[in-house]
Amino acid sequence: MADHNDPNAVNHIFSDIDYSPADLYDLFGWPVEDGRKVVFALTLASAPSAGVLDPDLLYRLLLTSHPRVAWPDAREFNADSVLGYFEAVKQKYLGELKTAEIRVTVKTPGSVLMRFLGFPCGEFSAEVNVNTVAPITAPDGHAIKAFVGGRDDGFFNDLTGFFRSINYAPQFYHVPHTMMEARELPIPKTLLELEGNDLFNYRDDMPEWGYTQPDGNTPKLDLPPGPWTWSGDRFKKDANGNFRFVYSGRDCRAGQNCNAIVLEIPHSLITPNTAENRLVNAWGESWVLKAAHKVESIPDDPSWLAQPWKVVREKELDGELQRYKLVDTDGQPFADAALSEREDDRQLGANNFWLGPHFIKRLAHLGWGFGPSISALGLKCSFDHDDSPVSVYKTYDHVVAAFPRVAKTLFQKLNMPDDSWNPKGLNIPLRRPFEIFVPNVCAVDMDTSGTWPFGRRLEDQVATRFLSLFLDMEAEWNGRKYHVDLLGDQALWDSAPIFPRTPPNPLKNDKVFLDNFPYLAEPWPQTW
Amino acid sequence: MVAASANEPAPRPVAFRGFKEDLEHAQSEVARLATRLSRQPCDLQGRVRLLYRMFHRASLSGRMTYFEEMDAELRNVLRDFGPKEDICLLKVNLDFRFHRLHEVRRDMEMAPMLASRVEGKVLLADLDMQEGRYRDAQLALESLIAKSPTWDILARLAHWKGKLGEFSEADGLYREAEDELTAKQMLSYAWLEVQRGLLAFNSGNYADAWSHYHRADSSYPGHWYTAEHMAELLAAEERFDEALVMLREVVERTDKPELCHALAEMYVCAGRQDIAETWFNRALTAYQESARRGDVHYFHHLADYYGGAMEEPAEALVWARRDIELRSNFSTQTALAWALYRNGKLAESMDFIRLALTSGVRDAAILSTAAELFEASGDMAASRQYTAAALKLNPLHRRFRMHH
16 A cells, blocks of 8 residues: 555645735726726736746736616615626626736746737737836737836735724734634624724734734734634723724835736727727736646646536636636725635636625625724714624625615715716716626726726725725715715814724825826835 | 737746755745744744744655654644644644554544544545545545545545556546646646556556656656656666666665665665665664654554565564554555465465455555465465456556555
């Protein structure tokens, strides 16, 4: 018996998850030149280093352009109608939808091959030197700008605060990778610290707890044995009667780099009918070369009998993609991080229609946590939490039960802080959460400024805007309707009974964005 | 900017990182973490990371000294931090590797939730297999695959199918496992290719075996594990000069006693009994030292050693009995049956070979042993049947082969 031939002989690095070039960070997208062109910036982990791309990776930026959908205001929204919407999206993305694509692979250590597939003018390609802005001319004369290389990471966010708000233990504790149940601990999610929550409340003796340090290490504690519960009944208040914010406003990505694929593309290259097709939807994907295809040989085909589902799926891919495995997708910020519980098998990019019901349940779960926090601050909440005085830990098995709670959050129009998002003053409907997150795409409205949720501009504080989903957009503060940037308004926090008095996330990036292409700032002088 | 056809596959620079680079990286990672942790010994996460890196280094190099260092550090971490689940998981893996099955059970009990995890279930299936609960093992693996067909579980089931003589199905599962791997897992890919090569080798298909071994070597260059199997194949093809050079180099790199043993047997087959003696002695010294320390890892090798070239059946019986006390499966049962037979205990021997055969095992070496035992017992019909079955499985099964 060959008793040493167990796969554990090689499967021995499961404790360490290396920094992966397949990890997509963000997808930014906004119109330029009065809506005649669109910029997309796909950012990813700077591995092996900023400005150097991994030759085993393939990146895709998928694009589709179509008309804006106007939801009739009078329409009655209910569980059936939203599930019907998800089904319609599914039919669209599985059916007639044709996408254009920009595919990027490493050609030499100093260059990438950028291929443009499925565009109306035909398919073409260009070799682009990394870390350099490259002009590309399409066969029909369209001018494209491209940049692939190292940049400052344009994401500015109090990630630790976010993880604290959702009780994400691995940021604060040593959590063995086997203990999947100890990722999000089963206590109420919250924006305000809970009285007696020893698991996540700020510790004076460990101010850097959960914050990743410049050397890459994160101060953590040993995970208590559990059960991980919270039995309190109120938010924590200090001697002055102030709540303690779980956020600090700190930029946890400050001083860190990414690799980026940035493109400026004429709208008319994507669709010949730019007048009608005012939306450009995009999502990014990372694929890693399969092991069998790294070897210079013809690998075996998976057999129909052994794995028919895989054969069917792979038949839909072109010859090149069949040699790769899809690893990560990116469309909307927080579609994965907040709404998918960080489960890899749910990172499906645009094709997340089947997760619609899950989103509703997850949003309701978050609502029971964040909603009472918002109400405690004296703000009106879109989530129906029965006026609960404190955050509640609640999960749902069925959409039907979750839906009434979350209906307003899902369907309310998200007000914008001013009219700058709509520079032409057109009759463009405000967007609603359910259509923002399903499908999981960055949907750029070419008649707007492209600020989130009409796209995503670099300067948008999307993490704070995401929290605004739980604000009741019909309410007013200081004589103005609530809007997506309300929680980023320092004046609001100055008057709130809270400490620290800060917006949850930083208001701007640590490096100034560039005024011109590729817009993301130069990388920091380090390899991390 | 260069215009080109879009259908042209992207040219890819192929940069193969192989054994040498990985081992250097593992060494430097261990050194780096050890230095940092000497200043921060209370950093649990860092200590666990170091342990996993040490395990990686030991597995990669095959060197027992690295395993021993890692074992010592593992005990320190357990003492300092208690039975955390990931530490226990690592200990289970380590104990499994060295056949310390009683320890495996204790490790699992230290972290009770581990048995409910996928990683724990996989190891329990391995334990079932080692202890002869084949059906339970197979069902557990199939159930895990139905939920999540990860490459390592597919490979385990493939190994089991291979032992049942279902070579085609086994190869299909290995292929499926390969399809789960990316270019970042070339070590695992090469390992799977070696398993496929071994399947071909065990069915006498040397051309296919070469094809897989070459693919393993080109996908993960310089690994002694691939070279070990190539050396075996060379010897089976009676290309002893090449085989000896290759295996000797592997021995020098790994210092594994079982490979010294294999080298000695190879020298015997090559007609160099004079040189073989040195290597037999080297292997025996290491086996005995290990046993003196209380380790159980080499019991089966000791049974093989004394029952094979040394022709000391009484000693072989001692070690075969000690091995089967640890784990009763078709492999240890066959070894014990053979040792009993060589000690004139034919009736008891027949009990054990029958027990081994009831497992459904379809391994040419085991069937061939059964044929000899049935012949000795006078059951010529059964002997002929097993002889024919062994030949059908592998017409070349009497050629040189190693105990991996």
